[in-house]
Amino acid sequence: MHKGFIRGISAVLIGLWSAMLFSETEGVFDEYRAMLGDDNPAIFVIFDGEEIWFTPAGPKSASLEQCDLGLGPGVVEGAYAQLPRYFADVDRVQDVEARLEHCMTQLQGLTPAEVHGKPYSLRGDLGTELEALVAWIADQSSGLAIAPMQAHAKERATYELGERLFYYRAGPHDFSCATCHEQGGRRIRLQTLPNLTTYQGAAEAYSSWPAYRISQGIVRTMGWRMRDCMRQQRMPELVMGSEATVALQTYLAVNGAGAPMAAPGLKR
Template sequence: MNKGFMRVIFTVLIGLWSVTLLSDTEGVFDQYREMLGDDNPAIFVIFDGEEIWYAPAGPKSVSLEQCDLGLGPGVVEGAYAQLPRYFPDVDRVQDVEARLEYCMTQLQGLTTEEVRGKPYSLRGDLGTELEALVAWIADQSSGLAIAPGQAHAKERATYALGENLFYYRAGPHDFSCATCHEQTGRRIRLQALPNLTTHPGAAEAYSSWPAYRISQGIVRTMGWRMRDCMRQQRMPELIMGSQASVALQTYLAVNGAGASMAAPGLKR
């Protein structure tokens, strides 16, 4: 069976479906999720991600098979659930995106600019390699407990930094992450807002990213979610794998620790 063709058909169907739903509310997305059952269109992206992982690429024409996501070179199963974590080889805490950037530059010989150039899809795109890789890597931790590293001093410092970033108000609207995400039972327009300062809220949010965005027809990563929240806060553009991106994700992962990963999730 031609996977690419099937994926196009699927995307078109989903696209048509979501266009008819755009004016509607979360309830219809629930119906749609129910209709899909255990099927998630992200499966096609996951397949792609696995292929990309094993395919030779970059100036050095090597695959990512020797990439160490924290559990040893080439060990992908269970790795996502333990990120972000401290990596002695870079003496820094990294999330999956920062780590992939490291592997792509170190192993494959790509430049940082090449990796960071366009990590996330724009609306209408069919997906980036980074999104596919992250979808596959996260899927390899599905059902496992969120267990980010907090044993190393730099891991704890990253959590503290993340908390401070979470409350940092700036820009013309004085917004911070906390503006929308430090209270329980709130919503913006009709969109429910998780309280990310609590375990249930952070667990619900963190465990479901990366996610297939029905309305956009692509898989979005947690790094993208951070960037888009910053855009909505009227901030400049958050760089993938940057210290702020990693620290914010650490804050969420630690607050949600213990819950089971359920990514790639399915979102409106």
């Protein structure tokens, strides 16, 4: 038989075999999730977050009970699902982390440096207060439809900005978010990449963060995920609650609007 023909058939078979192994790997993780059922180690982080919210802290010895996440001071249920949104008291659109920073500095008297000092866990850490707070706040929106506010002009402008940032190519590798997340059916090594320009992909991504990251043993937030993507894109460090991270999260949330929140999720 012609060598090229054999090569061709072999290539097709290898492709099929790999695809099968790949989908088995995917399937294995789904089975794992099914086995855990409602269980998620994040439950403990959620408890911590709730406790932190009600515990006085900072120079003003105040808790976060008066923090307005968009539905009024102290209203946490349903708030995450409507973020990012415009806040008149700061005249800008904020995500949950920017809003928590605002509350920590205004209500508790912490300095921005203290808030930004270490928002996210480093390797080997057991979780930060911010991660716990976001886990609890997101859990209070579990099951509710993703519905970021888009009524205010600044909210819509933030979406447009997010879309532009999504396609912004830079750095030594010329990466943008779109490099990995603009097409369907793609993966990097064996990690599937959701197409974030579509409802399906954006919903899948936005609804499942924050998430308990099994490999790290802690809860990671969407803000952290954005920062870590930027790191992998060979960009500098994305500041928590900054305009760019809020814009990118808005882009995702609006694209995935309508899908139910399922956070904290469970990830590898």
